[in-house]
Amino acid sequence: MKRFAQKFALLSLVLGVSAGTMVGCGSETKESSATAEATEVAGTETTSEEVAPTGYGTSVIAIGDLNGAFHPFFYTTHYDDIINDAVNAALIGLDREGNFVPGVADFKVEEVTNDAGEAQTIYTFTLKDDIKFSDGEPMTSEDIIFSFLIQLDPTYDGIATMNTLAIAGLEEYTKGDATEIEGLKQIDDKTVQITLDGIDPAAMQKFGIAILPKHYYDAEFVKGDLSKIKEKIDAPMGAGEFIFENFENNVVSLKANPYYYEGAPKLEKLKFQVTDLANLFEAVRTEQVDISEPNASPEMVANVEEAGLHYELVDNLGYGYIGINAERVADLNVRKGLMHLMNRKPAIESYYGDIATIIERPMSRVSWAYPDDAEEYYGYDVAKAKEYFAAAGYADVDGKLMKDGEQLRIEVGIPAGGIMDHPSAPILTQMKSDMEAMGAVLEIADTDGAVFFDVLEQKGWDMWVAAWSSTVDPDMFQVYHSTGPSNHYCIYDDELDKLIVDARLTNDVEIRTGLYQDALDIIMDEAVEMPVYQRKNMYIFNPNMISIDSLPKDMSPFYNFYNELENLEMAQ
Structure with a gap:
């Protein structure tokens, strides 16, 4: 069972065409819904060295640049986290449809009222039988508590956001002298209970953490000291499919974990080879690697098919959009005209050809909250745009669209590498031409990602082009609430705020869906974000090297070949 909380901890801004280049976020989750029993008996004294080798052959997977931070709570790049996922096992995960399913533990969720009449949510996690770490030591509830305490430590400085949950007693622990957290209880050797004050629908995705062996990372762990844990950042150990061996010469080497709870891997070894992103297709075609993830495009599909390679296309959990800053472009009529x-x-x-689709609301089509009956809100219509500009008070003065002595002028940022290589680039070039024809100006600033992001964070663009990588739970607070930290649109709407907050107060998906769809309509009416496209991710495999029959069937945005690394086999 592969964890997913860090993968979707935040809505992360994608600065280029490829989501795979993001720091701290990734493409798809790697969770499994299988519940196969472990092959060893809990409590035995054997070690992994005493178990006969498992699997056959060595497979090589292409990967982007690695920083070598191989710790599931302290990684710095998506690619490092791919290694973490292969070495560790998760508390809970996702199935193909994005539903939460057991990982190393079964779970139960209860909404209760405490003695003070206040709402609380109790999450109970019970370890499955015979779960072991790769050294043969049994996993216990103490390891679960330990893993949570790392992320909840007052000195924790990693990417996870577990400390934002309203866990009972957490504030006393992080800001006071408490040495335990009231809402984090070890019931017995297999059971842990977590109590949240109130209701938080996003809590489950944050609970999908890797469970780490306390005896390996810090058997004497105490609050406020994560130093021993960080010392092993380049030597990870967990309960995942594979065991970390080394990282040398841009290659990570792993070997099969005979204790993996869903069955020992079919491969004896697995390697991840750092590969230039521009060479991902050629690396598979020339058998330098067996598997890679190039950017999906009609040209890439044609190349892969001509080379006789196998490929899978799945929808990306994210979408491309064009945003408008409502403070810099304050007139609603101007925004609607744009x-x-x-x-x-x-x-x-x-x-993209036919491997991407137009979307009509600012949310990935993959999400359960996306309205299937959404219709076009603003069609391309130059005459209608002129009407809105006129309603805003702009008039033709000697061939220029003017208001109060100022020409209508908009600056738009796009991270297209200086060569306008971006799916939304043609939209801007046509906008520029149309606006020039009516006497207005569109200034296109094609910058690199770092510059683009800096300006965006400072709210320096009138308009910009980017993409969002979305969370499993479609919580809209971060991006659209008046106090949201990523509200680049500068939209401050009391009705929208209420809808977003109300959707956080219930676990009822039907109710939340209705609230989010109303919220999406408000965002569209405010004309601060034009949803543009839903793209796909691509995985390619060399059938001369990899048994295609060993790949999972019906891959999805939540479930791909990484979910079943233990089943991956070499071609015969």
């Missing part, structure tokens, strides 16, 4: 100048379909079809 929306009517965005000709999306030709741009996306020319870039």
Whole structure:
């Protein structure tokens, strides 16, 4: 069972076309819904060295640049975290549809009222039988508590956001002298109970953490000291499919874990080879690696098919969009006029062909909250745009669209490498032409990702082009609430705020879906974000090296070949 909480801890801004280049976020989760029993008996004294080798052959997977931070709570890049996922096992995970399923533990969720009449949510996690770490030591509830305490420590400085949950007694622990957390209890050797004050639908995705062996990382762990844990950041150990061996010459070497609870891997060894992103197709075609994840495009599909390689296309949990800053472009009519100048379909079809689709609301189609009956809100219509600009008070003065002595002028940022290589680039070039024809100006600033992001964080763009990588739970607070830390749109709407908060006060998916769909309509009416496209991720495999029959069937945005690394086999 592969964990997923860090993968989707935050809505993360994608600065280029490829989500795979993001620091701290990733493409898809790697969870498994299988419940196969472990092959060893809990409590035995054997070690992994005493168990006969398992599996056959060595497979090689292409991977991006690695920083060598191989710790599930302290990694710094998505690629490092791929290694973490292969070495560790998760408390809970996701199935193909994005539903929460047991990992190393079964779970139960109860909404209760405490003695003070206040709502609380109790999460009970019970370890499955015979779960072992890769050294043969049994996993216990003490290891679960230990793993939570790392992320909840007052000195924790990793990427996880577990400390934002309203766990009972957490504030006294992080800001006071308490040495235990009231809402984090070890019931017995296999059971842990976590109590949250109130209701938080996003809590479950944060609970999908890797469970680490306390005896290996810090048997004498005390609050406020994570030094011993960090010392092993380049020498991880867990209960995942594979055991870490080394990271040398841009290659991570792993070997099969005979104690893996869902069955020992079919491979004897697994290697991850750092590979230039521009060479991902050629590396598979020339058998330098067996598997890679190139950017999906019509040209790439054609190349892969011509080479006789196997490929899978799955929807990306995220979407591309064009944003508008409502403070810098304060007139709603101007924003609506700009929306009517965005000709999306030709741009996306020319870039992605039929492997991307236009979306009509600012949310990934993958999400359960996306309205299936969503219709176009702002169609491409130059005449309509002129009407809105006129309603905003702009008029033609000697061939220029003017108001109060100022020409209508918009600056838009796009991280397209200085060569306008971006799926939404044609939208901007047509907007520029249309605006020039009516006497307005669109200034296109094509910058690198670092510059683009710096300006965006400072709210320096009138308009910008980017993409979001979404969370499993479609919580909208971070991006659209008045106090949201990533509210780059500068949208401050009391009704929208209430809808977002209300959706956080219930676990009822049907109720939350209705609230989110109302919220999406408000965002569209405020004309601060034009949803553009839903793209796909691509995985390619060399059938001369990998048994295609060993790949999981029906891959999805939540479930791909990483979910079943233990089943991966070499071609015969």
